[in-house]
Amino acid sequence: MNKQAKYWETSYLAGKWDYLFSPDELGHHLILLGYIVYVCRARRVLDVGCGAGRLLELLLPYRLDKYVGLDISAEAIEQSRRLADQHSNIELHIADMDIFSPAEAFDVVVFNECIYCSVDPLGALEKAAGWLTPHGALLLSICREVYRGDLEKYWQLTSPSFTTRQANTVSNRLGLTWDVRMLCRNKA
Numbered sequence: 001m002n003k004q005a006k007y008w009e010t011s012y013l014a015g016k017w018d019y020l021f022s023p024d025e026l027g028h029h030l031i032l033l034g035y036i037v038y039v040c041r042a043r044r045v046l047d048v049g050c051g052a053g054r055l056l057e058l059l060l061p062y063r064l065d066k067y068v069g070l071d072i073s074a075e076a077i078e079q080s081r082r083l084a085d086q087h088s089n090i091e092l093h094i095a096d097m098d099i100f101s102p103a104e105a106f107d108v109v110v111f112n113e114c115i116y117c118s119v120d121p122l123g124a125l126e127k128a129a130g131w132l133t134p135h136g137a138l139l140l141s142i143c144r145e146v147y148r149g150d151l152e153k154y155w156q157l158t159s160p161s162f163t164t165r166q167a168n169t170v171s172n173r174l175g176l177t178w179d180v181r182m183l184c185r186n187k188a
């Protein structure tokens with residue numbers, strides 16, 4: 001297990017990420033849900049860095065055709081499995097997003113609070129764009145207080161390849177702010 005994987009594994013085992021299920025986190029999760037279900041009308045979803053399955057839990061009532069979640073932490077995937085039991089449309093993988101390559105296409109690929117975990121946050125988007133169905137979209141949620149770089153610059157760097165179709169900003173009572181965006185690939 002590499003250093004990064006060990007960090008995530010230890011912190012999941014210690015319960016450090018349990019708060020992602022708290023109401024303080026609902027804003028950005030519900031915007032993602034809205035984009036997936038009502039804007040993209042997606043039936044096939046890939047959730048990169050899916051963690052313990054908060055987005056999966058919110059999506060369950062919508063009975064997607066396929067939900068694939070991947071995470072580098074075996075413990076996070078184990079926690080997600082409690083939601084996946086008895087749902088044949090749900091697949092969960094312990095995998096590194098920088099190596100993973102799916103065998104099928106998706107209507108949306110979600111990077112929810114995890115694009116900054118990639119060794120190449122722009123390259124990861126380019127790669128994920130290749131996993132989309134023809135009218136598919138990438139969905140990103142980034143917490144401004146967690147992203148270590150210049151977030152505005154990051155969005156600008158995506159612009160030669162992607163168009164921002166939707167953008168929302170949401171803040172919670174603790175003073176945390178998320179940028180949530182829907183990106184579509186520009187035609188070559």
Ligand SMILES: C[S@@+](CC[C@H](N)C(=O)[O-])C[C@H]1O[C@@H](n2cnc3c(N)ncnc32)[C@H](O)[C@@H]1O
Nearest residue numbers: 008049050051071072073096097112113114117
């Ligand atoms: C802040 S958590 C967000 C979890 C989840 N998306 C949510 O918002 O509820 C970041 C997640 O990315 C995962 N992660 C970190 N590096 C990763 C990598 N290289 N490949 C796949 N997952 C990774 C972590 O294990 C963790 O579950």
